[in-house]
Amino acid sequence: MSENSAPFYITTAISYPNGRPHIGHAYEAIATDVMARFQRAQGRDVRLITGTDEHGLKMFQTARDQGRETIDLADEMSSYFREMYAKLNISYDNFMRTSDPAHHAASQAIWRAMEANGDLYLDRYEGWYSVRDEAFYDESELVDGEGDARLSPQGTPVEWTVEESWFFRLSNYQDKLLTLYNDQPDFIRPDSRRNEVMRFVEGGLKDLSVSRTSFDWGVPVPGSPGHVMYVWVDALTTYLSGLGYPDLDGDFGKFWPANIHMIGKDIVRFHAVYWPAFLMSAGLPLPKQVFGHGFLLNRGEKMSKSLGNVVDPMALADTFGVDPLRYYLLREVSFGQDGTYSAEAIVWTANADLANSFGNLAQRSLSMIFKNLDGALTANYASHEDDRALFSIVNDTCRNLLPREFEQLAFSVGIEEWLRAVFACNQYVDTQAPWALRKTDPDRMRAVLMTLFQVVRTLAIAIRPVVPTAADMLLDQMGIAEDARNFAALNDGDWFVKLTESGFSLGQPTPLFPRLDVPEGEGEA
Structure with missing residues (x-):
């Protein structure tokens, strides 16, 4: 074995x-x-x-x-x-x-x-x-x-x-x-x-x-x-x-x-x-x-009842959401070392990484497919060098780099690798500008949107151990079966063809990560 x-x-x-x-x-x-x-x-x-x-x-x-x-x-x-x-x-x-x-x-x-x-x-x-x-x-x-x-x-x-x-x-x-x-x-x-x-x-x-x-x-x-x-x-x-x-x-x-x-x-x-x-x-x-x-430190101080800085994790989860809290703690703290947190830091990280980067990538990619293609997927499109380059980055990150770091409990390093792939995807969107291609080259627009659908699915599966509820919500919207949300599925080269042949149609996507605000009474760290 x-x-x-x-x-x-x-x-x-x-x-x-x-x-x-x-x-x-x-x-x-x-x-x-x-x-x-x-x-x-x-x-x-x-x-x-x-x-x-x-x-x-x-x-x-x-x-x-x-x-x-x-x-x-x-x-x-x-x-x-x-x-x-x-x-x-x-x-x-x-x-x-x-x-x-x-x-x-x-x-x-x-x-x-x-x-x-x-x-x-x-x-x-x-x-x-x-x-x-x-x-x-x-x-x-x-x-x-x-x-x-x-x-x-x-x-x-x-x-x-x-x-x-x-x-x-x-x-x-x-x-x-x-x-x-x-x-x-x-x-x-x-x-x-x-x-x-x-x-x-x-x-x-x-x-x-x-x-x-x-x-x-x-x-x-x-x-x-x-x-x-x-x-x-x-x-x-x-x-x-x-x-x-x-x-x-x-x-x-x-x-x-x-x-x-x-x-x-x-x-x-x-x-x-x-x-x-x-x-x-x-x-x-x-x-x-x-x-x-x-240890996890509150604004750099060890928690104690005498300092009045002991924090109830249930309250943090209610305030910021479970997935953003899980993500922040593993993203910002180098596992094995002491780390610090504050309300502002949780909000900033959740908004920057989850809402603005990954959440926005998923929302605008799926929304363009729903709006411009009536939610229809097709595996029959002409790929471009830029598409293949993006697939290479995302696949290497999610199949190799993130798993390598998670195996060693280097969660923050693995998430950083994942985030670089998210940034690459957002850069791809901005460079390809599918909203402009709709008028000038509809076939190329379709290829770009199909590429985005596939890399969003890969990124969601990779980060699912950290933000399981949000990842499953996204994968549900994308028609990905529950038994196809593991790392073995990332090596299935036929999954997209099977999905398109199943007749699946993408509906109006639901945002994953609402933007957070610092609660009243929380000052700067």
């Missing part, structure tokens, strides 16, 4: 639902969805798994403070993430909740496998713990806060914790992990994250506390009453339970190991150090890649 036809498995991070989803969650979900849609369009059988990581002390304390059952809080908060995914058109295959019984069974199965390998032992934990990060930190990692306060490397409060705990022999995996990083340099991307992780592991690994006894909101440790699993053992196992583990057949047998875990850069350590060590211990194959993307 070739790589391009093999099953493809991609995951988002499993979001901690102690608050409503923010734009960072939306950014990660959109990028993961675009990759999943792109791979489906390549003809691959894809699984996209997402979900909510509902256990841990933070959720327990929040529910207690609100005077409610923890599962009630989890039910409510998890629903907000489902709503966001639906709003943003995220095409996930399974939404896993760590509170699900099936997930408990998977977590206990991997625990037993690690225990059978001799990597778990009972001892007493004393050390610094961040409730907000659900993470343990060594004294050497802490930073000074105000007064005598100590903070985690993420700037979150830590507290000294003493309790009986199960430990995982992480120290046994230092050399194995370093071998993994050296033998598979793409296991951690981008390179900056890989370098950070390697320096951390080279500094030495201590055994990891993997259970808690101070609360009972979690997956019970098998055979150890009073202990629940440390949230990161539990949460990471979602990538297995989402495929039906511990059943080693079915989806798990088909799709594991994961092709990509898409996560924020702040949780790379858990995914690139703890997770592969757990899997090695359990005798399970390792994921092929952990990609730590950057």
Whole structure:
């Protein structure tokens, strides 16, 4: 089986639902969805798994403070993430909740496998713990806060914790992990994250506390009453339970190991150090890649409640539209690095690229066919050197350049290539001036308009993973069958002849991308 036809498995991070989803969650979900849609369009059988990581002390304390059952809080908060995914058109295959019984069974199965390998032992934990990060930190990692306060490397409060705990022999995996990083340099991307992780592991690994006894909101440790699993053992196992583990057949047998875990850069350590060590211990194959993307900044500032700049992605989608928001986030942010956004930037990009460039190209091309040819298409026309040159640009971009960049998660580069092809098409329209040809050379006008119909279809299929709703609206208008909207269809040399012979007639086209305005109250960035 070739790589391009093999099953493809991609995951988002499993979001901690102690608050409503923010734009960072939306950014990660959109990028993961675009990759999943792109791979489906390549003809691959894809699984996209997402979900909510509902256990841990933070959720327990929040529910207690609100005077409610923890599962009630989890039910409510998890629903907000489902709503966001639906709003943003995220095409996930399974939404896993760590509170699900099936997930408990998977977590206990991997625990037993690690225990059978001799990597778990009972001892007493004393050390610094961040409730907000659900993470343990060594004294050497802490930073000074105000007064005598100590903070985690993420700037979150830590507290000294003493309790009986199960430990995982992480120290046994230092050399194995370093071998993994050296033998598979793409296991951690981008390179900056890989370098950070390697320096951390080279500094030495201590055994990891993997259970808690101070609360009972979690997956019970098998055979150890009073202990629940440390949230990161539990949460990471979602990538297995989402495929039906511990059943080693079915989806798990088909799709594991994961092709990509898409996560924020702040949780790379858990995914690139703890997770592969757990899997090695359990005798399970390792994921092929952990990609730590950057943060999304509001006008260059990290979002925080204290600054009052936390943005609701649902509101952004309502204000600007889902497709323009998806397009902006992948067009303007170099994936893997930190990026910034503002209302003005979203409006400017959506108007310049989608409304004025691609949307205008599609609208005026189809409108001229409808108006001047009564919507009739014909494959019997004399092509010109200029037509062939345009086909060459558009086909190379959509068959080769954009797919090459998307395969590497270089979304902004791939979209830039696509946009150059759009500009070439608009330049072609201006140069050929079909409105003038109508009087001077009707046959040439027809050839130009048929050329435009074909390149618009190609451009729409290529950008469809990013703006699926608008692309499908356009392809519907153009009579393109739903099963002919993938990259294989771009290599079908007979599609246009088949469409013209089917008797299809183009109707009055509907604009795709209304121009946006900056909402009142939004100042300059």
